[in-house]
Amino acid sequence: MRKLLLPLFFTTLLISCQKETSAPEFEELNIDQVSSQDCNPEEENCAFISINVPWVKNAGARNKTINHYIEQHVINLVDFQEEDEFGSLEELSQNFIDNYEASAREFPEYNIPWEASVNGRVLYTSPEIISIEFNLALFTGGAHGYTSRSYLNFDPETGEPFSNEELFTSEFKDYAEQLFRKKNEIPLEEPINSTGYFFENDSFQLPQNIGFHKNKVILRYNAYEVASYAEGGIQIEIPKEEAQDFIRIF
Structure with a gap:
């Protein structure tokens, strides 16, 4: 048994080191x-x-x-x-x-x-x-x-x-919508497009572009995605500790 475990130990150690150094x-x-x-x-x-x-x-x-x-x-x-x-x-x-x-x-x-x-x-x-x-x-x-x-x-x-589905739990979308509404002063009881945005089918969607800093997650809607060119890019920054429960990979 020890002869089997020893090679296994070194193999595991080697794989671990390779992951860390490669x-x-x-x-x-x-x-x-x-x-x-x-x-x-x-x-x-x-x-x-x-x-x-x-x-x-x-x-x-x-x-x-x-x-x-x-x-x-x-x-x-x-x-x-x-x-x-x-x-x-x-x-x-x-x-x-x-x-x-x-x-x-x-x-x-x-x-x-x-x-x-x-x-x-x-x-x-x-x-x-x-x-x-x-x-x-x-x-x-x-x-x-x-x-x-x-x-x-x-x-x-x-x-x-990664796709958004691989990165985040299904609950993240609802959480992000609450943040979007708060940032852009859209009442919870009103449709998401009630103040001039144009989400498809009047239903909130996560942006195509989501980035990760060390301490925050960035949601980025570029011009024309959900608002006019004049509105420019719309960005929401979420502290990582607040988003942690919704992130699958950490």
Whole structure:
């Protein structure tokens, strides 16, 4: 029996150590591209795209999975109409510049430089979760640009992103609705859209984007999600100790 237990002990210890020491190591991926058309750098009027996001350094299935989801997330942010399919962020960047230059040639009277900026950072890491924040600023003509803040939450062991259902208990939605109503002064007895919001079917829904700091959970509704552009982003921050009972993974 001791001969069986001893190898088992060392195997368990080895697996434990590997989990502790094999956490993803992030570096920064930088892609910057500027159009040469109608560009005067001294006047800072050049069309450009700038991508600065966390990127896992080492090879391996788990790390490749994380990088894949980061890449696809950035592509979806910039190419939000999903008109094209891109194999890399470099392709996305080149396409953005190409589209601007084609538009500038076709409509020279509307020659306003396009801009796209995506900045990401690792908000929080633990043995249970990796939370990454992305800030987008996008302008491709029109009356105004668009900004958003979004999050990806990864399982550190598999590299797969968590869904809200995996992160939170079913009771969290009701708890979040109470906080939303209190913050935005919506009476409990009134419909959630009674003060001008436009939740689908007049029913509260958790935001698509939820992020984790060390000491708080962030619920983020970007412009147009549940309110007009003029309202901007709506954010609720919940102290982690208050949300703890609703979080499945901790």
